[in-house]
Amino acid sequence: MWLQQKNECESRLNVLRQSIGQLETKLALVLIQKAKTTVDDSIATEKAIEICQFCKISTRQFYVFPLLTDKKATAECIVRLEIAFYQIAQEAYQAYFKKIRARSVPNNDQQVLLRQQFKLAFISELREDRHSSLRYYKQAYQIAADLEMLELSIYELINIAGFLNYKICELNFILNSPLEALNQFRKHSSNFFNRQMGNYPSKELAIIEFELWKSQQNRLFADLFNFAVSNGVAAYASQNPGRFLEEAASHLKKANSLIRQLKTKNAHQQRQSCSINLDLNAPTIYFGHRPWLNNETILAEMKGNLQLVEHAAKIFLEQNIQENYSQSIQLFSAAIGQFKRYHCKRFATLSYLNIAEEYICFKQFGNSLQILQHVSTELRTSSFYSLLRNVLVLVANCAYCSLNINEWILAIVQLLHSEMTNLNAQIEPNLLEDAQNYFSGHSSIPFPILPNSPFYEEEVFFIFYLHILDYKGKIKYFLFSRTEPKEKFL
Secondary structure, rough: OOOHHHHHHHHHHHHHHHHHOOOOOOOOEEEEEOOOOOOOOHHHHHHHHOOOOOOOOHHHEEEEEEEEOHHHHHHHHHHHHHHHHHOOOOOOOOHHHHHHOOOOOOOOOOOHHHHHHHHHHHHHHHOOOOOHHHHHHHHHHHHHHHHHOOOOHHHHHHHHHHHHHHHHHHHHHHOOOOHHHHHHHHHHHHOOOOOOOOOOHHHHHHHHHHHHHHHHHHHHHHHHHHHHHHOOOOOOOOOOOOOOOOOOHHHHHHHHHHHHHHHHHHHOOOOOOOOOOOOOOOOOOOOOOOOOOHHHHHHOOOOHHHHHHHHHHHHHHHHHHHHHHHHHHHHHHHHHHHHHHOOHHHOOOOHHHHHHHHHHOOOOOHHHHHHHHHHHHHHHHHHHHHHHHHHHHHHHHHHHOOOOOHHHHHHHHHOOOOHHOOOOOOOOHHHHHHHHHHHHOOOOOOOOOOOOOHHHHHHHHHHHHHHHHOOHHHHHHHHHHOOHHHHHHO
16 A cells, blocks of 8 residues: 555656646645654655655655645645745745856857846746846846847847846835835936837837837836736826826827728729738747747748748738727726816816727717817817817717717807917818808708718718708807807806
8 A cells, every 4th residue: 555655656757747748847745645654754754754755855855644634734734835935836946046157158148148137037937036136136227228220130139128028117116215105216217218229010000119119117117006006106287197197198198099091092902812820929038029930830831931921920910910999098097086086177177088089080979079079179278279279179070970960059159269269271261161050051061170080971971961950940049149248158
C-alpha cells in the first residue's frame, strides 16, 4: 500500500515536470490525510524523508494537510500552507531575478536592454518589491522613449510604451504618489502623442490607429485615477478623471470622423477583393505585433510573398474598420458624471454638445435634438450667444431630420433674434429666405448644413413636405397666435 502511494505521487510529479518542460517552476507536494500527525512521530518523519527522496523534492517542498473537523484548526493549516507557498515563490522569483540580471547585454542594443529592464520590473512586481519594480519600469520606459524605430515597428513601440506607462502610473498610485502618476502621464503625452506615424499600413490607417491608441491611453489612465480616488486620493475641478475621459472620447470622436472619411473615399473607388481573413484580437507571439506578421498560415496562402500579405491586410482593414459611436458617447457620458461631481459645469456642457454631434453622425437625430435643447438652455442662461448660435443651427437641422416642424421653426425664430447676428455668410441668406417664406405662408426647403445627414435624400424631403402640408394650419397658428415678444425665446 505504501509503495503504491509513493509510485502514484512520483508519477503525478513526473507528469507535471514533463508538461512544464524547461520552464523554471517550483513544485510542491501536499498530502491530504485524515489523521493529524504529531511533531514527535518518528515513523511519519521517516516516511516523509523517504517520499521526498523517492519523488526527488526537498523536505521544504513537502507538506501534510490533515482533514480536521475543527474549522479553526483547518483554517490555521491553510494559513501555514499559504505562507509556505509564498516563501517558495519568493525564492523562485529571487533566483530568476538574479539570473536575468547576470545576463550580459550590450549597451548599444537598446531593444534587448529594454526587454531585460521589463523582465526585472515584472519579477520585482511579483516579489511585491514595488519600489524596485517602479525603478526598472521607468528605466525601460525611458529606453522606449529614446528609441527610433522604422515605420513597420512604430505601432509595436507605442503599444509597449503605453503598457510601461500604465504600470508606472499604477505603481505610483499604489505607492500613494498621485502627483508622480499625473506627471508621468503628461510626460507620456509629450513623448508619444505628437509623433508621426508614417504610412504603414497606409497613411489613413496609421492616423486612425494612432487616434484610437491615444483614446485608449487616456481611458486607461482615467480608470486608474478613478480607482485611486475611490481609495482616498484627492481630485479637484482642475484635475479629475473626467478630464482624461473627455480627452479619450475626443480622440475616439476624431477617429470616427477619420474612419467616416476613409469609407467615403473608398466608396468612390473600385472595391478590391480581400484574399485573407484576419482575427485582429488573436494573440501574437510578441506584444504589439501586427496579426499578419510572422503568421505562417497567411504567409502560406500568399505563397511566401510578404508584399502580397501586407497589401491584403491593408485591404482587409480598410473594408472592415467601423466607427464606434456608442463607445465615444459612453466615454463622454462618463466624463459628464465626473464633471458634475467636481462642479465643472462648462466642461459638462461641452461634453453634452460632443454627444449630440456623435448622435448626428450616428443618424440618431431625435436623441441629438433632446441633448441640444438641454445645451441651448444652459448656454442661454450663461448668455454665451456665440456658441448658442451654432447650437441653434444644429437644433434646426436635427429638428428637420427628425421631422419635428415645431422645434425647427422655434430654432429659426431664435436665430433671427438681434443677439444672434453675424451668422455665417453662407447660412444667413438661406435662413432669412426660409423664415420669410414661412412667415408669408409658403413652404420652402430647409437649409442643408449638417454633415453626414440625409438632407439630399428625396424620400426624407418628401416626408417633410407632407408634414408641412398636413400641419400648415397648425404652423400658422403657432407663428401668429403668440403674443410674447421674441425675447421670450431667449
